[in-house]
Amino acid sequence: MTKKPEDEKAAAGGKVTGMRRSRPCPICSKPSTKENYPFCSDRCKQVDLSRWLTGVYAIPASEEDDPDESDFDLQD
Ligand SMILES: [Zn+2]
Helix, strand or coil: CCCCHHHHHHHHHCCCCCCCCCCECCCCCCECCCCCCCCCCHHHHHHHHHHHHHCCCCCCCCCCCCCCHHHHCCCC
């Protein structure tokens, strides 16, 4: 009875990890669901959306306060 070296190798380390790791929810870090990927729930999806809409994710061009805020005064 002869044993091929490859067989032993396969038996020892032939484990295949085909499971894809799901990304955690960027809002609350819970595991994301397929329905709301990459979020865990519709609620977190809405949170992310509102963050975009309210400009939380907007990157300011400068950290200084812009002195020309009066430019936004359109009431007159
Ligand atoms: Zn979440």
